[in-house]
Amino acid sequence: MAGGSDINDEEKMRNQSSFIFFSYNFDKTVVPKPLKSSLTNLKSLEQDFSKLKVETEYENVGQTAFSPKILPRVKLPSPGYPSFKTLGVIELKYDSVYVQK
Numbered sequence: 001m002a003g004g005s006d007i008n009d010e011e012k013m014r015n016q017s018s019f020i021f022f023s024y025n026f027d028k029t030v031v032p033k034p035l036k037s038s039l040t041n042l043k044s045l046e047q048d049f050s051k052l053k054v055e056t057e058y059e060n061v062g063q064t065a066f067s068p069k070i071l072p073r074v075k076l077p078s079p080g081y082p083s084f085k086t087l088g089v090i091e092l093k094y095d096s097v098y099v100q101k
Contacts, residue, residue, distance in 0.1 A: 019055075019056060021058075023064070024051065024052055024053070025053055028049055032046075034046055
């Protein structure tokens, strides 16, 4: 391989990479369909307006963002979802502590 320009087909295949990222976007123009919930406390959606988008270019991922908030009229499936504030934790024991220097 003089100068590194002579590579065989196997090396070309090995050096290829691909990127696929799936995302769902709200799209009012799609025909709504039901979306069955896999959760026991969450009712299925009667009308799902999501549209699957497949990104193959890494630079395009994250172009659409959403506001992290609960929208009006959204009912929480498990109000008061358990956290350390509501679990009633009595005691926590640590087996060991490691501090990285």
